[in-house]
Amino acid sequence: MAGYPPISPFEQDGSAEAIWRSAVFPSKQITIQDQLSRTSWNGGVPVNRLPPEILLEIFQALKTMTEDDSEMWMIPGNYVSWTAFSHVCRTWRDVICNSAQLWRDIHVKDQLQWVELCLSRSKESPLHVFFHSAQTLPQACDMLSSHARRIKKVIVYETAPDTVSSLTQLFQPTMPMLEEFCLDAHNTVSDATCFGDSNILPLLPVLHTLRLGYAHIDWTPVSVRTLRVLHLRDWTSPDEYLLSLAQFLSALQVFQALEDLNMDFAFPFEMYNADGVRNVSGPIISLPNIRSLYFLCPAHEEPSSPDIYHLLVHLRVPVSAKLYVYSQVHDYITVSGEGGYLDTIPQDAGCLPILHSATKANLWKQGFDCHCGEGQLGLDLELVGDEPRQWAYTPERAVRDFCTLFAKSPLQELSVQDMEYAQDTWTHLFRTFPSLLGVTIQNEAGGANGERERALLAALTPAATTEAVHSDDTVVLPELRALRYEAVAWHEDTLSDLVHCLRVRAARGVKLRELTVRMFSRAQWDPVADARHEALLEELKSLVVTLMYADIPPPQ
Structure with a gap:
C-alpha cells in the first residue's frame, strides 16, 4: 500500500461498498493534502x-x-x-x-434480435425507438406493439410506402405516453406521407413534439392541441392539401401551447386562388407561449410582397420570443432592388414589439439580428438563381431600411461586419441611434486604402458632421463609451485617424472610456514604422481610460 493514503476503517475490507463510503463520506478532519492524495488514489481504483x-x-x-x-x-x-x-x-x-x-433506447436496424433484447432488459422503463431501416420497420412494429404503452419517443430516419400504415397499426388504439414523434421521408416523398386526424395524430393524446421532413400535415382536421414543438422541413404540399393563408392561420391558432415553430422550406399555404387572384387576408392570431419561430423561405415570386411578409403581418409575436427569417431572392428581380428588409419585415410594432425595444443589433451585408433580453429578430437574405447579378439593393439602402425598422428602439450596442459604408451612411446610422454606448467593427475582408475605417471615423469626428463645430449638439453618439475594432486590416493611417477623432471628441467633453483595436497584416521589423506605431499607441492611451491593442494573424 506504499504511496497510498492511510486506510480508513471504511476501507479495511476493500469491498466496493467500503470504497464508495470512503469516497462519499470523507472525514471532515483530513487536510487538503490528504484530500488531494485520496482523490488521486480513488482515480486508480480498478x-x-x-x-x-x-x-x-x-x-x-x-x-x-x-x-x-x-x-x-x-x-x-x-x-x-x-x-x-x-x-x-x-x-x-x-x-x-x-x-x-x-x-430504453432501441435502435432498430437489420438485426431484430437486438429489439427483443432491449425490450426484455428495459423491463418497464419508458422506451425511445429509433427506426433506421424502412425494411425492418413493419416487423419491428409488430414486436413493439405489446409494449406500445411504454413508448415515449419515436424517430423514423427512413421510410417506405408502407411506413405510415405500419406506424398506424403500432399506435392503435392509442399511445398514452408518446410525447415526441419525428419522421424523415426524404426517400419516399409521396402524397401518402401525410399526417392528420385521418390516421396517426388522434392516437397520440400527449404528443408535444412533432418533426416532419418531406412529409406534410392535413391541417384542416388537426386536433393535437398539446403540441409545444412543431418542425416542418422540405416539402411542398400536394394541391389538395394546400390551404389559403386564412385557413392556415386558423389552423395554427389551434396550437395555443406551441413554444417552438420551425418551417424550413415548408409553407403549407398558397396566396393565389384557382382564378389567379391573390388573397392575403386572414385573422390576426396570437400564440401566447411561443418562444422560437424559425422560417426558411423559398425564393418568392412577389419580391415586393413575399409570403413571409403577409404571414408575419398576421402574427402577434411576444417581445421575449426569438424570430429568425431566412429568405431567398431571385436574381432576375435584383435589378429592381426589391426583396429587401422593408419588403420582408412588417413595420408594425404591434406585430413585432421588438421593433421598438431592441437594445443590441448586429449588421452585415444582407442581414441583421436584434436583441431585447431573451427576445431576438433576425433576417438573412440570399441571392439565388442561375445568373447572379449585382443586387440593386445596396448595403447603404439596407442600412437606411434597418434604421426605418428600428428607429424607435433604444439601441445601446451595435456591431457591424464587413461593410463599406460612405460617411453619410455612417452618420445617418449614428444619428438614428444616439443612445449607443458601444460600437464594434469587424472588417475581415480588409481594404487596401483603409477607406472603410476612414469613413467611420469621419462620421464620429464632430467637425466632419456639421459646420457648427463649436455647438454641443454636433457630437455624434454623445453617450459612446466603447469603440471596438475586432479583426480589421491594418493601415498606416488608421491609428492616426483614431487619434484625431478621439482628440476632437475629448475636446467636446465626450472622452471614450474603452478602445479595443485588434489588427492583422501589419508589417513587422520596420524600425521607423514601429516607432511611429508605438508613438500613436501612447497617444491613444492618453485619450481613453482603457486601451487594448493586439496584432493578430490574418483570418483564414
Missing part, C-alpha cells in the same frame, strides 16, 4: 472494483453524451452499444444487464 452506483452514473453520462441532437434530428447520431461494454468484465456486465434505464 474498473471492476468501482461500486455499481458509480458505474451506472458513468454509463448514464456516456449515454447522454452520445444522444441525438434535437436540432439535427434528421441525421442519425452515435449511440452506445452496451453489448460491447458488457464484455469488459463481469462487474460491468452485471451492472449493464441489470440496469433497465440503459436499455
